[in-house]
Amino acid sequence: EAGVTQFPSHSVIEKGQTVTLRCDPISGHDNLYWYRRVMGKEIKFLLHFVKESKQDESGMPNNRFLAERTGGTYSTLKVQPAELEDSGVYFCASSQDVVIQRTGELFFGEGSRLTVL
């Protein structure tokens, strides 16, 4: 079974440009999460989808960030326009309801590293 896959693995853009990150969760996982690690600090929650609906977007830093999950399958995270402080590693994770309710465990992808120059 394929794990959580993310694309691209690394993106380098200039300030003011747009970047779109994609995440394909594990098949059958209704819950999808985006997290971010900036400058070697802690990994922080951005938002949570249940199927195609945003369950919790309390961690989204500002309105330059837009996440979508069309049809409840893959998800995209768009940053427009990008700023220097957006540089970091963006992680996607997924899980099933029964797993979350029992243990809270998430399954993570390898992350997309974003560098804004």
Add this chain to the structure above:
Amino acid sequence: GNSVTQMEGPVTLSEEAFLTINCTYTATGYPSLFWYVQYPGEGLQLLLKATKADDKGSNKGFEATYRKETTSFHLEKGSVQVSDSAVYFCALSDRSNTGKLIFGQGTTLQVKP
């Protein structure tokens, strides 16, 4: 609010040395606790977990015990290997059933031959 504090790194050890990475947490209720690991060039992987007080999670020679009285979940390994070099993250999940994780800042471990 909920939070996780890890010892700052980097931690540098010789092969076969004993490892302890401290992790303490602040949370209401009874969270689940996790250690995730990120090896160079790879994504986050669950290393071990514990879901209630006094539980011991273990995997690949690593252990951590959920200590409610000291609100701690310290990671230990008796004899580290070069292949254990990675970044280790302590995390908690509250019991609101959302799956939202709170992470510590990560501890980089480098093991030298």
